[in-house]
Amino acid sequence: MPSIKARYAAANAVKAFLADVAAHYLGGKTYDHKRPGWGKTVWEKTLQYFGDRCVYCNVPRDKFPSGVRMTMEHLIEENQFQCGLHHPANTVPACSECNQSRDKAVDGSRLTWEQHLKNIGNKKGYNRATIEKRRVAILTYFEGLDYPKLTTEESTYLQTTSRELYQDILKRCTLGTRGFLSLKGKEPVQLKLRTLSKISSATGRNHKKMKIE
Numbered sequence: 001m002p003s004i005k006a007r008y009a010a011a012n013a014v015k016a017f018l019a020d021v022a023a024h025y026l027g028g029k030t031y032d033h034k035r036p037g038w039g040k041t042v043w044e045k046t047l048q049y050f051g052d053r054c055v056y057c058n059v060p061r062d063k064f065p066s067g068v069r070m071t072m073e074h075l076i077e078e079n080q081f082q083c084g085l086h087h088p089a090n091t092v093p094a095c096s097e098c099n100q101s102r103d104k105a106v107d108g109s110r111l112t113w114e115q116h117l118k119n120i121g122n123k124k125g126y127n128r129a130t131i132e133k134r135r136v137a138i139l140t141y142f143e144g145l146d147y148p149k150l151t152t153e154e155s156t157y158l159q160t161t162s163r164e165l166y167q168d169i170l171k172r173c174t175l176g177t178r179g180f181l182s183l184k185g186k187e188p189v190q191l192k193l194r195t196l197s198k199i200s201s202a203t204g205r206n207h208k209k210m211k212i213e
């Protein structure tokens with residue numbers, strides 16, 4: 001069974017692939033919103049466009065509950081299921097709560113951003129017109145920044161390749177670990193918590209000693 005770390009690595013490989021494909025539509029450049037440059041400027045303008053609010057719950061950043069932060073949300077998710085490109089048109093601000101709560105639909109497929117927007121709006125008690133107004137604002141942004149119009153062949157290719165890439169990484173992690181363990185030929189080793197308490201008490205003593213000196 002692949003570990004959670006292996007799954008993160010596989011998901012990140014898919015993200016890297018989708019960012020590389022997106023670069024083709026961005027003059028060969030990867031969209032980087034964190035480092036100073038055009039990507040950061042674009043992201044700042046995106047935040048401005050949405051009034052520095054979460055696109056889903058509409059709460060402004062300065063009113064976020066404690067522990068909630070602003071994140072970059074991909075409208076078409078950048079994963080093996082939706083294969084959304086890492087392109088400015090596909091990225092909008094969302095609070096970490098709304099971003100993380102975008103779960104799977106009942107049939108196991110991922111929710112579209114429109115379904116997610118509707119679910120959150122209903123939960124918050126917004127009326128239909130308010131939710132629709134927000135949906136149109138997001139769609140106007142998405143279409144205004146020219147998200148690439150992919151052909152069916154291109155979309156299918158992205159999906160197939162993303163899934164293969166994801167599975168390849170998991171397989172390599174599993175095989176690598178299995179190979180390593182066959183070299184060692186050992187059963188899993190338990191961490192001795194007794195050792196850990198020795199370390200912490202030793203550190204405590206050292207601290208005291210240092211203070212005295």
Ligand SMILES: [Zn+2]
Pocket residue numbers: 054055056057058059094095096097098099
């Ligand atoms: Zn939110």
